[in-house]
Amino acid sequence: MNKIEPGWELYRTLLAVVREGSLSGAARSLGLTQPTVGRHIDALEAALGAALFTRSQGGLAPTDGALALVPYAEAMESASAALRRAASGEAEEARGTVRLTASDVIGVEVLPGILASFREAHHQVDVEVLLSNRMENLLRRDADIAVRMARPEQDALIAKKIGEIPVLLYAHRRYVERHGLPASIDDLEGHTLIGYDNPPAYMRRLIAENYPATQDAFGIRTDNEVAQLAMMRAGVGIGGAQMQLAMHNADLVPVMHNAVRFPMEVWLVMHEDLKMSRRVRLLFDHLVEHLGAYVASGMA
Numbered sequence: 001m002n003k004i005e006p007g008w009e010l011y012r013t014l015l016a017v018v019r020e021g022s023l024s025g026a027a028r029s030l031g032l033t034q035p036t037v038g039r040h041i042d043a044l045e046a047a048l049g050a051a052l053f054t055r056s057q058g059g060l061a062p063t064d065g066a067l068a069l070v071p072y073a074e075a076m077e078s079a080s081a082a083l084r085r086a087a088s089g090e091a092e093e094a095r096g097t098v099r100l101t102a103s104d105v106i107g108v109e110v111l112p113g114i115l116a117s118f119r120e121a122h123h124q125v126d127v128e129v130l131l132s133n134r135m136e137n138l139l140r141r142d143a144d145i146a147v148r149m150a151r152p153e154q155d156a157l158i159a160k161k162i163g164e165i166p167v168l169l170y171a172h173r174r175y176v177e178r179h180g181l182p183a184s185i186d187d188l189e190g191h192t193l194i195g196y197d198n199p200p201a202y203m204r205r206l207i208a209e210n211y212p213a214t215q216d217a218f219g220i221r222t223d224n225e226v227a228q229l230a231m232m233r234a235g236v237g238i239g240g241a242q243m244q245l246a247m248h249n250a251d252l253v254p255v256m257h258n259a260v261r262f263p264m265e266v267w268l269v270m271h272e273d274l275k276m277s278r279r280v281r282l283l284f285d286h287l288v289e290h291l292g293a294y295v296a297s298g299m300a
Helices: 008-020 023-030 034-048 064-087 104-109 111-121 173-179 186-190 201-210 225-233 278-299
Strands: 053-056 059-062 096-102 125-131 145-148 157-172 193-195 238-242 252-255 262-271
Touching: 008 023, 008 034, 008 059, 008 064, 023 034, 059 064, 096 278, 104 111, 104 125, 104 225, 111 125, 111 278, 125 278, 145 278, 157 173, 157 225, 157 278, 173 252, 193 225, 225 238, 262 278
Parallel strands: 096 125, 096 145, 193 238
Antiparallel strands: 053 059, 145 262, 157 238, 157 252, 157 262
């Protein structure tokens, strides 16, 4: 007799329990009852013939077998979300949902105005915004469109280079009044530097090419670029900022712009299978135009 393959709803419950650490937490996140979540896990264990969780003082601990299933279940989750977006509107119609991913700082400081004008023009297209510095997998359809700071290497993607944004060093006037300005790279050792704990790949390359800074050089470390910018605006220390963003804050003072400069590429990327989707194409073209204007504003 053929065994019935477990359905997506069972794997979705598995993911929720792994993420939440308990049946009750998973039930809340899924909008289900706790007994239903328990039945899902029991059914999945019975279908697979293996225990997936053990009880611990902290709740439910996933077994090695459960953890091995997680990346495959996450791929199913991404595919399910992509199916919902595809079903939300016909390909030739300007309605439905588009999922857009971008870095934290682009999403907070740049995209809001761009998306405001897009929604004014196309109010039936909903936009899901995922802010992350991770390189989301467009091939797996984690997102439909991505704003990236490095050229994608995968095939089957449409990638358009928008331009380059200069990332330069700045400090708030209050910090400069207290500590002065460094005259050389060597002088930076006497200042509080704001930087990454684990810099993304593109920034590691730029740092290596332009300024051989190690993690220990940064007195304030955070991988969230919005937090870095907030630290600079608060007068904590010297950090890197996109020239276009710093230009709008008169209190940010340039620091050694002739010596330290990081040219950061801006790419707009989508899966080639989505080029026939009107709503995706509309947002892609809108981003090309308005991100292009943002990049060009630093050259004026």
